[in-house]
Amino acid sequence: MADLTKEQVSQELEKIRPQLNKWREDYYTKDAPAVEDNVYDKLYNRLLELEQMYPELVTPDSPSQQVGDVTLPDFNKVTHDIPMLSMGDVFSEAELAEFNDRIEKNVGHEVDYNVELKIDGLSLSLIYENGILVQGSTRGNGTIGENVTENVKTIADVPQKLSRPLSFEVRGECFMSKKEFLRLNQAREKDGHQVFANPRNAAAGSLRQLDPKITASRKLATFMYTIVTFDDLNVPTQHDALETLKELGFNVNPTAKVTTGLKGVKDYIEHFGELRDSLDYGIDGVVLKVNDLGLQRDLGNTVKVPRWEIAYKFPPEQAQSKVLDITWTI
Numbered sequence: 189m190a191d192l193t194k195e196q197v198s199q200e201l202e203k204i205r206p207q208l209n210k211w212r213e214d215y216y217t218k219d220a221p222a223v224e225d226n227v228y229d230k231l232y233n234r235l236l237e238l239e240q241m242y243p244e245l246v247t248p249d250s251p252s253q254q255v256g257d258v259t260l261p262d263f264n265k266v267t268h269d270i271p272m273l274s275m276g277d278v279f280s281e282a283e284l285a286e287f288n289d290r291i292e293k294n295v296g297h298e299v300d301y302n303v304e305l306k307i308d309g310l311s312l313s314l315i316y317e318n319g320i321l322v323q324g325s326t327r328g329n330g331t332i333g334e335n336v337t338e339n340v341k342t343i344a345d346v347p348q349k350l351s352r353p354l355s356f357e358v359r360g361e362c363f364m365s366k367k368e369f370l371r372l373n374q375a376r377e378k379d380g381h382q383v384f385a386n387p388r389n390a391a392a393g394s395l396r397q398l399d400p401k402i403t404a405s406r407k408l409a410t411f412m413y414t415i416v417t418f419d420d421l422n423v424p425t426q427h428d429a430l431e432t433l434k435e436l437g438f439n440v441n442p443t444a445k446v447t448t449g450l451k452g453v454k455d456y457i458e459h460f461g462e463l464r465d466s467l468d469y470g471i472d473g474v475v476l477k478v479n480d481l482g483l484q485r486d487l488g489n490t491v492k493v494p495r496w497e498i499a500y501k502f503p504p505e506q507a508q509s510k511v512l513d514i515t516w517t518i
């Protein structure tokens with residue numbers, strides 16, 4: 189990157205910030221994205237790059253200062269005691285190798301990863317008290333989310349009562365299957381309503397409804413992936429956490445795989461890059477998580493993302509073949 193003067197960076201930031209904020213506004217509050225995720229992500233990463241050059245140019249309204257969704261004014265709000273962070277994104281094998289190098293340097297040895305599909309939905313938090321579902325909420329800005337408890341109770345695969353009287357929080361992804369997305373859009377077209385741009389926006393628009401009866405009329409689904417407070421559950425790894433979630437009656441995506449270092453990650457990415465179109469749910473990448481939960485705690489989080497996981501993003505659907513063109517040198 190040629191060295192840019194502060195003035196040049198300031199001018200470019202003045203163009204990028206409003207553009208990203210406009211796209212964010214559309215993406216979160218209108219549930220109708222103006223651009224593909226990867227276009228947003230690339231410009232967002234450019235903003236981060238420029239802000240890192242001259243941190244004094246960061247403004248409070250910069251997209252880098254807000255995390256996650258913009259919450260609509262009309263939902264009751266909930267505070268996430270443990271922030272719901274987002275994930276760092278990478279777009280190439282070289283960046284995956286950099287992530288792995290950082291982890292091995294920090295930990296001092298090779299680590300196992302739990303590799304999971306990155307479901308293209310919206311984050312969901314579920315809180316249970318003595319085994320009873322008492323609260324469902326969205327990520328919101330990471331600290332303040334939207335209370336969607338009554339809506340969540342209409343999702344068939346969300347257990348309202350657990351087989352054990354546990355009090356804890358679990359987190360996962362709420363999504364809409366491609367089949368349901370087509371059915372819903374056909375119905376909306378017939379009724380002269382605006383159709384949803386993609387299953388992710390249909391899921392967001394359906395979960396973030398003020399009227400639970402509307403949510404109930406749309407078939408939402410979940411894949412849960414985190415037990416937030418697992419102290420008394422004696423769960424040593426992320427893979428075990430997924431097993432425990434399944435035993436407790438949650439819907440868990442069945443494709444997770446434990447790898448040693450990056451060995452096997454290439455195959456996993458290529459395999460699911462090929463299967464992507466045939467899955468009945470949208471995926472936009474693959475998530476690598478340090479499998480050992482103790483190591484995750486030691487590695488900790490930055491203000492915005494955990495240090496112990498990374499999301500490798502597929503190229504957008506129409507560029508699907510590109511996933512196979514990556515020359516892997518691992």
Ligand SMILES: NC(=O)c1cc2c(=O)c3cc(F)ccc3oc2nc1N
Nearest residue numbers: 272273274304305306307361413475
């Ligand atoms: N879309 C997903 O399929 C998916 C998303 C996340 C997260 O957003 C996520 C965010 C955190 F702060 C921590 C763990 C996470 O794990 C995750 N795991 C997944 N499988």
